[in-house]
Amino acid sequence: MDDPEFREFVEVRYADLLRTAYLLTGSRDAAQDLVHEALLKVMRHWRRVDEPMAYVRRVMVNERTSRWRRVGLRELLTSTLPERAGPDSTEPVVVRDELLTALDRLPVRMRTVLVLRYWEDLPEVEVAAAMGCSVGTVKSQAARGLARLRDVLGGPWPRVAGGLLEERA
Known part of the structure; x- marks a missing residue:
């Protein structure tokens, strides 16, 4: 074609x-x-x-x-996890690598929600359509995924992905 x-x-x-x-x-x-x-x-x-x-x-x-x-x-x-960057790496690269490693440890569905919702910046409705699930599922998977990332990465968090890891009141 x-x-x-x-x-x-x-x-x-x-x-x-x-x-x-x-x-x-x-x-x-x-x-x-x-x-x-x-x-x-x-x-x-x-x-x-x-x-x-x-x-x-x-x-x-x-x-x-x-x-x-x-x-x-x-x-x-x-x-196997990729080797960490050497001592000459900059902070954003280290943070990105740690975030990607933490994402890799999440269940596929949870990771998919976070990628589409926060990196692709799709509205919850579009994420739900892409995944074939409800908006409620997207919301719950996003909340659980962010909580797990916070636990894995510890705090305080630099500003990544538009404040992705900041606690919400």
């Missing part, structure tokens, strides 16, 4: 999709695979897709969930 609109969509959105996939998977290689699989599926239905970005996100979430179900335990048992 050689659809100019699809090609333009991929050219414009590929970096955003790759970033989201990386946050969902924690691996550059897995992120590239996830984006490519999702785009192949979307390409087959391109003419029927009303909201391309929402549709691709939904396919990526579904693919990530399916992959996790197939090989999640095996990956969890055999994966």
Whole structure:
């Protein structure tokens, strides 16, 4: 298929999709695979897709969930954490790495909610649509996920992701 609109969509959105996939998977290689699989599926239905970005996100979430179900335990048992940056690293890089490591320890569903809600800055309704769940589930998974991140990372927290880790009254 050689659809100019699809090609333009991929050219414009590929970096955003790759970033989201990386946050969902924690691996550059897995992120590239996830984006490519999702785009192949979307390409087959391109003419029927009303909201391309929402549709691709939904396919990526579904693919990530399916992959996790197939090989999640095996990956969890055999994966190793990346080495920390050397002493010349800057504080934001260290904080980002610690946050990504903490995200990687969350259950897939909780991690997906946090990535879509806070990194992608999607409204709760769109996160729910992308995940095929209710807005209430998104809210509860987000609250629980943020609480777990706070526990894992300890405090005080620098300003990351728009105050993501700050306690709310």
